[in-house]
Amino acid sequence: MAPKVTKICCIGAGYVGGPTCAVIAVKCPHIKVTIVDLNADRIAAWNSPDFAVPIYEPGLVDVVRKARGRNLFFSTDVDGAIEEADLIFVSVNTPTKKSGVGAGSAADLNYVELATRRIANVANSSKIVVEKSTVPCRTAESMRTILEANSKPNCRFDILSNPEFLAEGTAINDLFSPDRVLIGSLQTPEGKAASDALVEVYANWVPTKQILTVGLWSSELSKLAANAMLAQRISSINALSAICEATGANIDEVSHAIGYDSRVGPKFLKASVGFGGSCFQKDILNLVYLSESLHLPEVAAYWRQVVEMNEYQKRRFSKRVVDTLFNTITGKKIAVLGFAFKADTGDTRESAAITLIKDFQSERALVNIYDPQVAHSQIWADLQEASPQASLDSIKKQVTICGSALEACKDAEAVVIATEWKEFLDIDWEEAYKHMNKPAFVFDGRLLVDADKLRKIGFKVTTIGRA
Numbered sequence: 278m279a280p281k282v283t284k285i286c287c288i289g290a291g292y293v294g295g296p297t298c299a300v301i302a303v304k305c306p307h308i309k310v311t312i313v314d315l316n317a318d319r320i321a322a323w324n325s326p327d328f329a330v331p332i333y334e335p336g337l338v339d340v341v342r343k344a345r346g347r348n349l350f351f352s353t354d355v356d357g358a359i360e361e362a363d364l365i366f367v368s369v370n371t372p373t374k375k376s377g378v379g380a381g382s383a384a385d386l387n388y389v390e391l392a393t394r395r396i397a398n399v400a401n402s403s404k405i406v407v408e409k410s411t412v413p414c415r416t417a418e419s420m421r422t423i424l425e426a427n428s429k430p431n432c433r434f435d436i437l438s439n440p441e442f443l444a445e446g447t448a449i450n451d452l453f454s455p456d457r458v459l460i461g462s463l464q465t466p467e468g469k470a471a472s473d474a475l476v477e478v479y480a481n482w483v484p485t486k487q488i489l490t491v492g493l494w495s496s497e498l499s500k501l502a503a504n505a506m507l508a509q510r511i512s513s514i515n516a517l518s519a520i521c522e523a524t525g526a527n528i529d530e531v532s533h534a535i536g537y538d539s540r541v542g543p544k545f546l547k548a549s550v551g552f553g554g555s556c557f558q559k560d561i562l563n564l565v566y567l568s569e570s571l572h573l574p575e576v577a578a579y580w581r582q583v584v585e586m587n588e589y590q591k592r593r594f595s596k597r598v599v600d601t602l603f604n605t606i607t608g609k610k611i612a613v614l615g616f617a618f619k620a621d622t623g624d625t626r627e628s629a630a631i632t633l634i635k636d637f638q639s640e641r642a643l644v645n646i647y648d649p650q651v652a653h654s655q656i657w658a659d660l661q662e663a664s665p666q667a668s669l670d671s672i673k674k675q676v677t678i679c680g681s682a683l684e685a686c687k688d689a690e691a692v693v694i695a696t697e698w699k700e701f702l703d704i705d706w707e708e709a710y711k712h713m714n715k716p717a718f719v720f721d722g723r724l725l726v727d728a729d730k731l732r733k734i735g736f737k738v739t740t741i742g743r744a
Contacts, residue, residue, distance in 0.1 A: 279470050279471075279473035279474040279476075279477060280363060280403075280405070280470065280471070280474045281363070281474070281477075282308060282363045282364045282405070282474050282475070282477065282478055283307070283308060283309065283363060284308065284309045284311075284361050284362045284363050284364075285298065285301065285308055285309070285310045285311070285362055285363070285364050285365075285366065285478075286311050286312075286313060286358040286359055286361070286362035286364075286365045286366070287310070287311070287312045287313070287365075287366040287368050287409075288313055288314075288355065288358075288359075288365065288366065288367050288368060288369060288392045288395075288396075289312075289314060289366075289367070289368035289369040289370070289388075289392075289409075289410070290312045290313070290314035290316070290319050290320060290323055290331075290351060291314075291319075291332075291368065291369075291370065292332055292334075292443075292445065292448075292555065292624065293368045293409055293410070293441050293443065294312055294314075294366060294368030294409065295312060295323065295330070295331075295332055295337075296332070296334055296337055296340070296443065296448045296449060296452060297366070297368070297409065297441060297443070297452060298310050298312050298349070298366065298368075299312075299337065299340045299341050299344060299349055300340055300449065300452040300453065301478065302344040302347075302348050302349035303340050303343050303344045303349075304481050304482040305348075305478060305481045306344075306347070306348055307348075308348060308478065309348050309350070310344075310348060310349050310350070311350045311351075311352055311358040311361075311362070312349075312350070312351050312352070313351075313352050313353065313354065313355045313358045313359075314351075314353065314355075315353065315355065317353050318331075319331050320351050320352060320353050323341070323345075323351035324345075324351050328341060328342060332623070333622060333623035333650050334445065334446070334448050334449060334621075334622065335446065335447075335449065335621055336449035336450070337448070337449055340449060355395060355399075356395070356399045359395065359396055359399045359400060359404075360399055360400065360401065362404065363404065363405065363474075364404070364405040364406075364407060364474065364475065364478075365396060365404055365405070365406050365407065366407045366409045366439075367389060367392045367393065367396075367406065367407065367408050367409060367410060367420075368409040368410055369388035369389055369391075369392050369410055370388050370410070371384045371385060371386060371388065371389060371410045371411055371412055371559075372384070372385050372559070373385065373558075373559050373562055373563075379566050381562070382562035382563065382565050382566040382569075383413070383562075383563070383566040384411075384412060384413050384559070384563050384566075386412065386413075386416060386419075388410075389408070389410060389412060389416065389420070390419070390420075390423065393406070393420045393423045393424060394423060394427065396424065396434075397423060397424045397426075397427035397428055397434075398427060400428070400429065400432050400434075401429060401432065402431075402432060403431075403432055403433045403434065403435075404432075404434055404435075405434075405435050405437060405471045405474060405475065406420065406424065406434050406435070406436050406437070407436075407437045407438070407439045407475065408420065408436070408437070408438050408439070408440075408497075409439055409440070409441060411440060411441075411500055411501070411504075411556060411559070411560055411563075412438075412497060413497070413501075413563050413566070413567055414494055414497045414498045414501070414567055415494060415497070416497065417436045417437075417438055417461075417493050417494075417497065420436055421434070421436050424436070433467070435462070435463075435467055435468060435470075435471035436462075436463070436471075436493070437460055437461060437462050437468075437471055437472060437475055437493075438459075438460070438461035438462075438493050438496035438497050439458070439459065439460050439461070439475060439496070440459055440496060440497070440499065440500030441500075442455065442456065442457070442459075442500070442503060445554065445618075445619065445621070445622040445624055446619060446620060446621030446622045447621070453482070455483060455487065456487070457487050457488070457489050458479045458483055458487060458488045458489070459489050459491065459496050459499055459500070460472050460475050460476060460479075460488065460489070460490050460491070460496065461490075461491050461492055461493040461494070461495060461496020461497065461499075462490065462492070462493055463492075463493055464492055468493075469490075472490050476488050476490065500560070501560045501561075501563055501564050501567075502564075504556050504557055504560040504561070505560060505561050505564050505580060505583065507545050507557065508552055508557040508558070508560075508561055508583050508584075508587070509583045510544075510545040510546060511545055511547075511549070511551075511552045511557075511587070512552075512582075512583045512584075512586035512587055512590075513586075514528070514532060514545075514546045514547065514548050515548055515549065515551065515586060515587070515590040516586055517531060517548070517742075518548035518590075518741050518742035519590075519593060521742040521743060521744070522741075522742060522743065522744055523744075524744070525744040526744075527742065527743055528548045528724075528741065528742025528743065529548075529724060529742065531742075532546040532547065532548065547724060548724060548741050548742040549590075549629070549697075549722060549723050549724070549741060550590060550591060550594045550629045550633065550695060550722030550723070550741065551587045551588075551590040551591045551594075551629040551632075552587055552618075552627075552629075553618030553619065553625075553626065553627040553628040553629050554618045554619065554624065554626060554627055555624065555626040555627070557627075558584055558587070558627050559627075561580050561581075561583050561584050562581075562584065564580045565577045565580050565581045565584075568580065588632075591629050591632045591633065591636075592632075592636070594629075594633065594720070594722055594741065595632070595633050595636035595637065597720070597739060598611070598633075598637070598691065598693060598718075598720050598739075599640055601691075601718060601720075601737075601739055602690060602691060602718065605640075606637060606640045606641075606642040606690075606691075607640060607641040607642065608641065608642070608643065609642050609643065609690040609691070609714075610642070610643045610644075610645060610688055610689040610690060610714075611637055611642050611643070611644050611645070611689060611690065611691050611692075611693060612644075612645045612646075612647070612679075612682075612685040612686045612689040612691070612692045612693065613630055613633065613634055613637075613644055613645070613646050613647075613685070613693045613695050614647055614648075614682055614685060614692060614693065614694050614695060614696070614698070614701055615630060615647075615648055615694060615695040615696020615697070615698055615701070615723075616628060616630045616631075616646055616648035616651045616656055616659075616695070616696065617630075617648055617650060617651050617696050617698075618630075618696070619696060619697065620696055620697045620698045620699065622650070623650040623651050623652070623655075625651055625655055625656070625659050628659070628695075628696075629695055629722070630646075630648075630695040630696065631659050631660065631663050632663075633693060633695060633722075634646070634660065634663075634676065635660075635663045635664060638664065638667075638672070638675050638676070641675075642675070643675055643676075643677075644675060644676045644677070645676075645677050645678075645679050645684075645685040645686075645687075645689060646676065646677070646678050646679065646685065647678070647679045647680070647681060647682050647684065647685040648696065648698075649698055649700060653678050656678055657669060657672070657673075657678075660672050660676060682700070682701060682704045682709070683704065683705065683708060683709055683712075686704075686709040686712065686713055687712045687713070688712065688713065688714060689713050689714065689717075690713070690714045690717070690718065691717070691718035691719070691720060692709070692713075692717075692718070692719045692720070693720045693722060694719070694720065694721050694722050694723050694725055694726065695722050695723070696723065697723040697725050701725055701726070702725065702726065706726075706730075706731055706734055706736070707734055710734050710735055710736060715735075716737050717735065717736050717737070718736065718737045718738075718739065719731055719736045719737070719738045719739070720738075720739045721738065721739070721740045721741065722741055723741075724740060724741060724742070726738075728740050728743075
């Protein structure tokens, strides 16, 4: 008999926990949902009277508006929320380790472990604990060991894996009508009962045929595998874009032709300056580390190449800018349009723009940045992290953040499109051209603009995947 879930706690009010649990609250008015985080500023933003929530995601504010204060609550009282919940989502950050064993590829599970120990210490009744963070295979095993070693008498913990498959920019849609919901459990009667309890929550709005119940390890690995396969498609098309530039083929035409094959399909075949985001690189490196740990070096090398290809694509693009601008950009002003890793999100994690700007800085160029959503403080923090040996003052001597695309283009030699924001289609390019140094160049890293139209204005246009 599946336990009934009436109170849910989510530890972690970030990109995954916030939207996911807000949607659960809207779709399940009979369930009390409390999202907790130790970061008081973040919780204050979720609770702000004018709904200035800490994440930019289309449709998110409407969802929070519907449920906040009714059955959706945001709090810093982590212990209180753990204590009253039947089911706890662990939705904390799992960044790639920067030092120690597995540095550069293994996931840092410190936050997951801290959250798990907190649950064990606080809980006085049985709980279903759900890993929502993207974690390496067999993390649930360590979570279970920690919970069982520290649990109070008569407290039992059932662990589930319920990875998220959200794409930033369309997360709310993805949550309202997911391709699938994946729930992994131990294949014991208790494990299956816990799984049924979570199935019942999602079944309030997701057709049951789209809720897949699998073993715990399959669920954990499926998340890494899905992201690795998507990233691999991007790296594959980017590898072909290099061949297009060298042969005179057109990557748009090649992608279109390949995508017509029903076995391949058209999605994730758009060449670009490279993929970014919080998941792709991290999850592939996780897979690489897992493969190495399991003594599968050929498998590790295979997946590592997807990341290497992505780094190569970014390097190739910034080199093309330098080569085209007569082999030097020293002292030249370059406008970089877009800083988020993709359109419709304010997220900058692993954004290609960071790498490009760092390359331009090392060539001693001056850089103007404009992005419609990313906070200035975030841009400075990212640039400082990318060049830890440089002081913020020295970075600010080379980099300026602008309030509009036209302002960024003023007196520039070149415009680099790094994010595919729709508003960049509507730039008054004639006006931009008037105020740029000549010859004026446009480097389209997102296959966004109409190159012929820009050439008629007078621009020299370079596009990814075209000679």
